[in-house]
Amino acid sequence: MAFLKLEGITKYFGQVTAVDHINLSVERGEFLTLLGPSGCGKTTLLRMVAGFEVPNAGTIWLDDDDITHRPASKRPMGMVFQSYALFPHMTAEQNIAFGMSIKRLPKDVMQQRCAELLKLVGLSDKGRSYPHQLSGGQQQRIALARALAVEPKVLLLDEPLSALDAKVRVTLRNEIRRIQQQLRMTAIYVTHDQEEALAISDRIAVIAKGKIEQLDYPEEIYSNPRTVFAATFVGTSNHLQGVVTFPAEGICQAEQYTLHIPPMPHLHTGDRVLVIVRPEGVTIQEANETIDSEANSATGNHITGVIELRTFLGPFTRFHVSIDEGKTFTADLPSQQARDYYVAQKVLLSFPPSACQVLPLDAREVEAEHLTEGEKV
Amino acid sequence: MTNRIVLALVILYLLLPLGATLVFGISNGNGIGFSSYQEIFSDHDFSATLLLSFELALASTVLAVVLITPTAYWVQLRLPQARPMMDFLALVPFAVPAIVMGFGLIEVYSGNNTLLSILSLGLVPLLSNPPFNVVNTPQLLVCAYVIVSLPFVYRPIDNSLRAINTKVLTEAAYSLGSGWWRTFLTVVLPNIWPGVISAALLTFSTAMGEFTLAELFGIYTFPIYLNVTGQNNAHKAASLTILSFLLTFLCVLGIIFLLRRRPGGAKQDERLDIVAIK
Ligand SMILES: Nc1ncnc2c1ncn2[C@@H]1O[C@H](COP(=O)(O)OP(=O)(O)OP(=O)(O)O)[C@@H](O)[C@H]1O
Ligand SMILES: [Mg+2]
Numbered sequence: 228m229a230f231l232k233l234e235g236i237t238k239y240f241g242q243v244t245a246v247d248h249i250n251l252s253v254e255r256g257e258f259l260t261l262l263g264p265s266g267c268g269k270t271t272l273l274r275m276v277a278g279f280e281v282p283n284a285g286t287i288w289l290d291d292d293d294i295t296h297r298p299a300s301k302r303p304m305g306m307v308f309q310s311y312a313l314f315p316h317m318t319a320e321q322n323i324a325f326g327m328s329i330k331r332l333p334k335d336v337m338q339q340r341c342a343e344l345l346k347l348v349g350l351s352d353k354g355r356s357y358p359h360q361l362s363g364g365q366q367q368r369i370a371l372a373r374a375l376a377v378e379p380k381v382l383l384l385d386e387p388l389s390a391l392d393a394k395v396r397v398t399l400r401n402e403i404r405r406i407q408q409q410l411r412m413t414a415i416y417v418t419h420d421q422e423e424a425l426a427i428s429d430r431i432a433v434i435a436k437g438k439i440e441q442l443d444y445p446e447e448i449y450s451n452p453r454t455v456f457a458a459t460f461v462g463t464s465n466h467l468q469g470v471v472t473f474p475a476e477g478i479c480q481a482e483q484y485t486l487h488i489p490p491m492p493h494l495h496t497g498d499r500v501l502v503i504v505r506p507e508g509v510t511i512q513e514a515n516e517t518i519d520s521e522a523n524s525a526t527g528n529h530i531t532g533v534i535e536l537r538t539f540l541g542p543f544t545r546f547h548v549s550i551d552e553g554k555t556f557t558a559d560l561p562s563q564q565a566r567d568y569y570v571a572q573k574v575l576l577s578f579p580p581s582a583c584q585v586l587p588l589d590a591r592e593v594e595a596e597h598l599t600e601g602e603k604v
Numbered sequence: 605m606t607n608r609i610v611l612a613l614v615i616l617y618l619l620l621p622l623g624a625t626l627v628f629g630i631s632n633g634n635g636i637g638f639s640s641y642q643e644i645f646s647d648h649d650f651s652a653t654l655l656l657s658f659e660l661a662l663a664s665t666v667l668a669v670v671l672i673t674p675t676a677y678w679v680q681l682r683l684p685q686a687r688p689m690m691d692f693l694a695l696v697p698f699a700v701p702a703i704v705m706g707f708g709l710i711e712v713y714s715g716n717n718t719l720l721s722i723l724s725l726g727l728v729p730l731l732s733n734p735p736f737n738v739v740n741t742p743q744l745l746v747c748a749y750v751i752v753s754l755p756f757v758y759r760p761i762d763n764s765l766r767a768i769n770t771k772v773l774t775e776a777a778y779s780l781g782s783g784w785w786r787t788f789l790t791v792v793l794p795n796i797w798p799g800v801i802s803a804a805l806l807t808f809s810t811a812m813g814e815f816t817l818a819e820l821f822g823i824y825t826f827p828i829y830l831n832v833t834g835q836n837n838a839h840k841a842a843s844l845t846i847l848s849f850l851l852t853f854l855c856v857l858g859i860i861f862l863l864r865r866r867p868g869g870a871k872q873d874e875r876l877d878i879v880a881i882k
Contacts, residue, residue, distance in 0.1 A: 279775055299778040310769060312776040316794040326780030370776075377780055 228291060230255040230413055231276070231381055236285035238271050238437075245271040246282070247437035253381075256411040258404070262424040263434035264460065269417045270385055272434075276415060277383050278302045289380065305374030307384040311366040313358040319345070319369045320354040326377035344372035347406060364395040371403065375410070382407070382414040388423065400427050421461045425449060433457045450505075455586055458503045465504040465556050468588070471496055477580055483551070486528050487580040499588040508582030509558035511546060511568055514575040528583075530576045532556060537570055548576060622849065629843035640843040649829050650844075657826035660742060661811035664749035668807045671750065672757045673800060677792055680765045681774055687762075694758040697751055706820035709748055713739045740821045748821075749811040756806035764799025765792075801859055809852060 229252035238246040246268045253259045261269040274280040276287060278299030287295045294302055313322050320341050327337045345351045348368035358366055367387055374382060387403070388396045404427050407414050418424050424431050425445045433440040433448060433456070441448060441457040452458035459466075469481030477490040479500060486502055494500070514531050532548035535555060544565035546558045556576055560568070568574060630636050644650050679686050697705070712720060712728060721729045731739075770792060777787040793800070818825040826848070834841035 277775075277779060279778070299775070300781050300783055302779075304779060306776065306779040308772055308776060310772055312769065312772040314773060314776070314791055314795075315768065325777070325782075329781040329786070373776075373780070383779075 228288065229253060230257075230290060231415075232288040233272075233276070234286045234288070236272065236275060236282045236287065238268070238275060238280060239283050240271075244437050246275070248285070249434075249437070249439055251432060251439065251442070253413060253415065255413055258407055258414045258416065258427065258429045260416045260418060260424040260428040260431045261434055262418060262421060262431050262461070264419060267434045268437040269419075269434055273383055273385050273415060273417050276381070277304050277306050303377075303380040305377060305379035305382045307367070307370050307374050307382070307387045309386040309389055311358070311363070311370045311390075313366055313370055313373070315358055318355050318357055319350065319361070319372075322358070322369055323373045323376050325373065330377065340376060344376055347375075347409075348372045348402070362395075363391050364399055367391065367399060368402070371406070375406075375412070380413065382412050384414065384416045386417055386419070389418070389420070396423070403427065425461070431461075433460060435460070450584075452503065452584060453586070455501055455588075458501075458584065458586065463506050463557055464584075465506065465509070467502040467504070469500055469502055471498045471500055474498075479585075484528070484530060486583065488583045488585050489580050491585060494587060501586045501588050503584040503586065504578050504582055505584075506545065506557040506559040507543070509556070509576050509578045511548075511558055511560055512575045512577065513567075514573045527577050527579050530556065532574060532576060534568060534570050534572045534574055537565075537568070539565075546574075548574060550576075622846070625842045626846050629839055629846055631839070640837075640840045641847075643837075643840055644843060644847065649824075653824055653826040653829040656742070656824070657812055660746055660749065660825065661808045663746045664753065664811040665804050665807045667746060668750045668753050668757045669800060669804050672754070672803070673761055673793070673796075674788060676758060676761045676765055677770070677788055680762070680770050690758065690762070694755045694762075697754050702752060702814070702816040703820070705748065705751070706817045709744065710739065710820065713744070740823070742823060745817060745821050745823055746811075748817050749807070749814060752814065752817070753807040753810045756810060757803040760799040760802040760806070761796060762799075764796035768792075768795045801862075805856065805859055808855070812848075812852070 231253040233249055233251040236246055236249045236251075237244070249272060251259075261272060263269050271280060275282050278294070278297060278301075282295065285295070286293055289303070313319075314325065317325065323341050323344055324337050327340065332340075341354065342351070345354050348371055350365060350368055350372075353361060353365060353369070358369070361369065367390075371387075384403070388399055391399065400423055403416075406412070416424075416427065425448070428445055430443060431445055431448050432442045433454075435456045440454045441452065443451070443453075448457060448461050452461060458464055467481040467484070467486065469479040469484075469486060471479045471491060471494050472485075474491045474494045474496060477488045479486050479488055479502065481502060488500075488502060491500075530550050532550040534546055535549045536547040538545045538547075539562065540559075542562060543559045544562045546560065546565075546568065548556045548558060550556050558576055629640055630638060676690070679690055713731060717728075721727075773791055773795070774787050777791045782791070813827055814825075815827040815831065818828055830841060830844055830848070833844060
């Protein structure tokens with residue numbers, strides 16, 4: 228059995244179902260991220276694991292023990308909060324030692340571990356500082372050290388970086404990942420920032436409305452989203468709704484566009500699908516007559532449009548291209564190639580079938596079943 | 605410049621009556637002398653009533669703080685929906701004059717009302733007859749003082765609890781293995797110290813100077829002594845006032861000093877939360 232296992236966890240707040248029958252397994256040493264929009268129930272789920280909230284239904288197993296109703300103070304969990312939650316009247320060292328002193332560890336052991344942890348989080352010189360004398364990033368490092376001091380079996384982090392500025396956020400997130408890997412710590416991390424989730428996790432659980440939409444490796448979540456929500460929430464994507472015309476050949480009709488998609492033998496003619504294209508899979512060319520006529524015969528997909536917006540993003544440049552009926556299509560080009568294109572220019576967008584993700588649209592139930600099966604493994 | 609003038613005026617406004625009282629106390633019709641102080645210190649009633657008032661005030665302070673602090677913490681943590689009710693309850697003593705409350709208490713505990721004895725689960729008849737009689741005892745007076753001082757105790761403590769992130773700090777302590785009481789004593793209390801101190805200070809001074817209830821209960825406290833003296837010897841009463849003012853002043857200074865010396869205490873500007881009870 229998995230190290231930490233949630234079975235059918237459900238939580239209501241009055242009429243609101245904050246967490247809805249969630250099944251989830253976390254392996255020992257794994258870094259799992261709960262990713263979802265505001266109000267989807269990530270914090271509530273994490274708080275139930277921590278013991279601050281009792282589920283209305285379901286069981287939480289840790290290392291084969293049922294801990295569903297065990298009080299928070301008796302669970303071997305370390306928690307890191309968004310607001311740091313350092314004890315203001317204690318120095319950094321005293322904060323770190325707090326949990327150890329409850330465990331009545333000998334003084335020299337405590338001192339030694341304090342020093343080790345301060346070194347681990349890179350703040351060896353700040354042991355005697357009070358929280359208000361530390362920056363936000365430093366406070367969160369101390370909070371991390373404090374949570375690790377009690378040698379928890381699971382480390383829980385609820386948006387630990389969202390109160391910090393962008394640069395510190397990236398440094399500290401790498402730091403957290405490094406420490407987690409170094410200690411082989413099992414960790415559950417909550418965030419609404421998809422980039423952060425992709426960067427830091429072993430696996431990601433995409434959550435919407437109290438349910439897990441997809442549980443997978445970051446690469447899979449990004450390149451193989453299994454639900455419309457997962458596809459939209461993680462990364463930027465272009466969406467085209469269409470009807471399958473030749474499933475075996477991989478052809479579908481999205482309004483006036485005939486799209487070449489990967490062959491879909493399990494679909495039928497007439498099935499409604501959503502075709503998803505990531506912006507980096509789209510290339511841009513200058514539009515002219517010859518390519519236009521060529522487009523129809525080639526196996527790739529070609530759409531003409533007019534550049535509406537050009538955003539320089541460092542390594543690449545993002546183009547918003549308006550295609551028909553006020554719809555826009557997003558394409559990313561390496562910035563070196565992007566120089567030739569300008570706003571109001573008429574261009575041809577191209578993307579191969581391999582750049583297309585196809586999701587059946589009217590098969591929500593099938594999809595849901597598929598999901599729960601995936602989690603039982 | 606105008607600031608200074610305003611400040612000077614305010615100080616004058618505050619100190620003038622005090623100075624006048626002082627002068628009135630030491631002048632005895634035909635000159636200046638300290639005979640009134642001699643009289644006071646040799647008066648047995650002075651030390652007896654002062655001691656009694658001190659004891660009553662101390663008991664009320666301890667009882668009020670010990671009762672209210674954990675309650676306020678509990679409400680903040682577990683029953684946030686009960687906060688409006690607490691706010692209301694804490695204001696009731698302001699709205700009900702002390703004289704009404706005094707009569708109420710005496711009425712309840714000395715009457716022979718069957719309905720009341722049932723409603724109080726037999727507590728009222730038990731407590732109003734020997735050997736557990738509380739009517740007109742200092743013990744009941746202490747309880748009354750606790751109620752009177754409820755606004756002064758609850759508000760500063762509640763404000764302090766709101767100012768720190770009580771819930772998250774508590775959860776952080778829980779997750780590190782701390783139980784409720786340990787969290788309260790070692791994490792929450794040190795951070796709401798200023799609020800607790802102001803609560804204690806206000807309760808203490810309220811009880812120390814309370815007149816109406818003590819008079820109704822027939823307990824000879826310092827304010828009553830002051831009143832009696834004032835009716836007989838105005839100069840002596842003025843000197844008494846100065847003395848009690850000095851006493852209070854020293855207490856406040858001592859407490860402020862205590863607060864400053866607390867480890868890590870001088871860090872934020874921890875002003876006493878007296879103003880916050882408005
Ligand atoms: N203590 C509570 N009482 C009532 N409703 C609550 C409580 N806690 C959470 N909820 C509700 O449960 C739902 C999930 O809340 P939760 O805090 O878990 O969301 P979240 O995913 O962490 O969102 P965010 O990213 O904004 O932190 C929300 O609709 C919220 O309003
Ligand atoms: Mg949250």
